[in-house]
Amino acid sequence: MPIIQIYSHSGRTIEEKQSLVEGITEATCKALNVLPEKVQIIISDLLPENYAVSGKLKSHQTPPK
Numbered sequence: 001m002p003i004i005q006i007y008s009h010s011g012r013t014i015e016e017k018q019s020l021v022e023g024i025t026e027a028t029c030k031a032l033n034v035l036p037e038k039v040q041i042i043i044s045d046l047l048p049e050n051y052a053v054s055g056k057l058k059s060h061q062t063p064p065k
Contacts, residue, residue: 002028003040010045017043 004024012020025039048059 001038001040002032002034003042004028005042005044007044007046010047012045 006020006024021041021043024041025036028034028039029036049057051058053061
């Protein structure tokens, strides 16, 4: 039973998440020859204050121009 974990920036809509899990489920079933019922997906929304790049929290970084 494949279990797939996705880390994503917070703010995605339910529709975007639904589209994502449908596509990943389809690709997983094809690649691993499993039924959709066997595919589990966990989406973890990352808040900017909970992860860092280059030693700085994303909440403290200036957005690119």
